[in-house]
Amino acid sequence: MWNFNTNITEHNRQIMVNKSVEVAQIEKEWARRANARFDWEKLKDSYIVRQFKKITHIGIAAMKDESKLQRLNHVMSEMEEIYSGGKVCLSTGDCHALEPGLTRLLATSRDYDLLQEVWVKWREVTGKKMKNLYSEFVELINEAHRDGGYSDTAAAWKSKYESETFEQDIEDLFIQLGPLYKQLHAFVRRKLMSVYGKDKFPTSGHIPAHLFGNMWSQQWNSLLDLLQPYDKESVDVTPAMKEQNYTALKMFQVSDEFFQSLGMLKMPKAFWEHSMIEKPKGRQVQCHASAWNFYNKKDFRVKQCTDVTMSDLITVHHEMGHIEYYLMYKDKPIVFQNGANPGFHEAVGDVLALSVSTPKHLQKINLLKNVVDDKESDINFMLSMALDKIAFLPFGYLMDQWRWSVFSGETPPSQYNEKWWQLRCKYQGISPPVMRSEDDFDPGAKYHIPANTPYIRYFVSFIIQFQFHKALCKAANQTGPLHTCDIYRSKEAGKLLSDVLKLGSSKPWEYAMEKIVGSRKMDAAPVMEYFKPLIDWLVEQNSQDESIGWEDECPMPPTGH
Numbered sequence: 001m002w003n004f005n006t007n008i009t010e011h012n013r014q015i016m017v018n019k020s021v022e023v024a025q026i027e028k029e030w031a032r033r034a035n036a037r038f039d040w041e042k043l044k045d046s047y048i049v050r051q052f053k054k055i056t057h058i059g060i061a062a063m064k065d066e067s068k069l070q071r072l073n074h075v076m077s078e079m080e081e082i083y084s085g086g087k088v089c090l091s092t093g094d095c096h097a098l099e100p101g102l103t104r105l106l107a108t109s110r111d112y113d114l115l116q117e118v119w120v121k122w123r124e125v126t127g128k129k130m131k132n133l134y135s136e137f138v139e140l141i142n143e144a145h146r147d148g149g150y151s152d153t154a155a156a157w158k159s160k161y162e163s164e165t166f167e168q169d170i171e172d173l174f175i176q177l178g179p180l181y182k183q184l185h186a187f188v189r190r191k192l193m194s195v196y197g198k199d200k201f202p203t204s205g206h207i208p209a210h211l212f213g214n215m216w217s218q219q220w221n222s223l224l225d226l227l228q229p230y231d232k233e234s235v236d237v238t239p240a241m242k243e244q245n246y247t248a249l250k251m252f253q254v255s256d257e258f259f260q261s262l263g264m265l266k267m268p269k270a271f272w273e274h275s276m277i278e279k280p281k282g283r284q285v286q287c288h289a290s291a292w293n294f295y296n297k298k299d300f301r302v303k304q305c306t307d308v309t310m311s312d313l314i315t316v317h318h319e320m321g322h323i324e325y326y327l328m329y330k331d332k333p334i335v336f337q338n339g340a341n342p343g344f345h346e347a348v349g350d351v352l353a354l355s356v357s358t359p360k361h362l363q364k365i366n367l368l369k370n371v372v373d374d375k376e377s378d379i380n381f382m383l384s385m386a387l388d389k390i391a392f393l394p395f396g397y398l399m400d401q402w403r404w405s406v407f408s409g410e411t412p413p414s415q416y417n418e419k420w421w422q423l424r425c426k427y428q429g430i431s432p433p434v435m436r437s438e439d440d441f442d443p444g445a446k447y448h449i450p451a452n453t454p455y456i457r458y459f460v461s462f463i464i465q466f467q468f469h470k471a472l473c474k475a476a477n478q479t480g481p482l483h484t485c486d487i488y489r490s491k492e493a494g495k496l497l498s499d500v501l502k503l504g505s506s507k508p509w510e511y512a513m514e515k516i517v518g519s520r521k522m523d524a525a526p527v528m529e530y531f532k533p534l535i536d537w538l539v540e541q542n543s544q545d546e547s548i549g550w551e552d553e554c555p556m557p558p559t560g561h
């Protein structure tokens with residue numbers, strides 16, 4: 001897997017596909033033995049029962065027909081290759097890959113037509129090319145999970161949260177945070193109208209999807225220079241990082257130092273020796289960031305095509321959070337070497353990044369100079385955080401709403417793109433800049449769809465990371481508003497977090513949640529508390545805006561163009 005992802009060749013694909021079939025045989029045999037020899041569900045020791053449960057739930061390896069498993073792995077590697085090889089040639093003559101070229105263009109250009117060309121062409125060279133592969137993939141992966149005892153793939157994915165009410169809980173959280181998103185959406189829409197002209201916006205209230213500075217409109221922090229309400233030093237420290245000749249290595253060292261300041265574990269030698277932290281020249285790699293566990297208690301790696309930007313500094317913390325979790329549970333039985341639930345694994349690094357992002361912390365590490373502590377600076381900062389964390393919520397929610405409907409059969413291949421845009425228009429209040437059809441396959445333009453990586457974990461993470469942040473700030477004796485808290489150097493906060501990370505998946509996640517935050521439920525209150533001053537400010541800013549919100553249905557995109 002590592003070799004294929006860091007050097008995509010036919011040779012490495014063959015090895016990877018064959019290897020995964022071989023590993024599946026072993027997992028299947030162990031699961032068979034466990035079930036044949038023990039009536040383990042009736043055992044009294046819940047710790048033992050839990051281990052048996054993990055041994056017998058082996059994912060797609062359960063596929064009975066080996067040649068179908070071979071085909072499934074091949075189809076997945078083909079989709080990943082299409083995505084990672086995606087290149088877009090613009091009418092300017094320049095050709096770019098997603099990272100860093102298209103990402104930089106989308107983040108910095110304010111040219112409506114150029115942004116639209118990048119948005120359309122990326123979808124042509126990725127999603128459009130994998131539509132048939134994806135429908136074959138859905139059939140095969142559903143068969144694999146049915147062989148494993150689940151009704152479909154969605155049921156297998158949801159089972160990781162071990163909760164009958166999981167879907168309802170998620171929906172409740174999304175509804176609870178909807179008004180906050182609507183306020184932010186109205187504020188951003190008004191500003192973008194003043195930049196691009198009202199005539200570029202549909203009367204339905206939607207915002208054209210290519211104007212957010214992000215390929216998927218999932219995080220809007222690249223728009224901060226347009227949106228920052230008060231003229232103060234920008235909290236986007238990308239210029240300072242470039243000025244100080246930051247390198248990818250320096251960014252990882254900054255993150256490593258933060259973890260150590262909490263008394264948490266530093267990166268082992270192998271991490272610094274084997275990680276791929278920059279895009280290599282001369283070979284095709286999967287640039288989407290990821291953190292790898294080689295299950296030998298020594299070898300842990302990050303693969304990231306790091307760009308020297310603040311956004312990537314945050315992603316560095318995200319990936320290091322995965323590695324920190326690996327290190328914390330490395331001495332647990334293999335079956336427990338996982339997050340308490342997938343959302344926990346995604347939250348670790350982001351929790352630290354909430355502290356790193358504060359102006360006072362950025363000043364501590366010399367990336368901001370004359371930080372003033374006044375209301376206007378506060379609003380600027382909270383807006384920048386909302387463009388990352390609040391803007392993300394509907395996207396984090398809808399990705400698997402779409403996939404669950406596909407796996408369950410509710411959305412057939414003939415409606416893949418229609419269903420996708422229904423959700424995008426309804427939940428995000430965005431619209432496609434040009435006509436879409438079923439020849440397109442826009443979900444495939446987002447890494448996690450061809451990579452078959454579940455996504456609701458990020459929605460869960462964006463909620464629980466604020467619960468963790470609040471609890472760690474209390475442990476660090478941080479008084480003052482939640483959004484100003486920086487847990488840097490707090491050994492108490494570090495211990496509170498470490499003690500839970502060490503559990504891995506050996507205890508139900510509600511137990512782990514209770515150990516950190518004192519309650520067993522996901523709760524949006526800390527998110528609301530963190531953004532409270534901004535919410536009041538946005539409501540006041542939007543009070544003249546008669547049209548908060550948008551119609552459920554997608555508008556007709558402009559013709560011509």
Ligand SMILES: O=C(CCC(O)(O)[C@H](Cc1ccccc1)NC(=O)c1ccccc1)N[C@@H](Cc1c[nH]c2ccccc12)C(=O)O
Binds near residue numbers: 289292318
């Ligand atoms: O996809 C990622 C980061 C990649 C990952 O670290 O989550 C990576 C994805 C992956 C999963 C499986 C195979 C290959 C890649 N996940 C891991 O590396 C990972 C590690 C341990 C356990 C589970 C997943 N972030 C999401 C959204 C996101 C969440 N937090 C963020 C912070 C900053 C920027 C983006 C995000 C995105 O880009 O849409």
Ligand SMILES: [Zn+2]
Binds near residue numbers: 318322345346
């Ligand atoms: Zn992650």
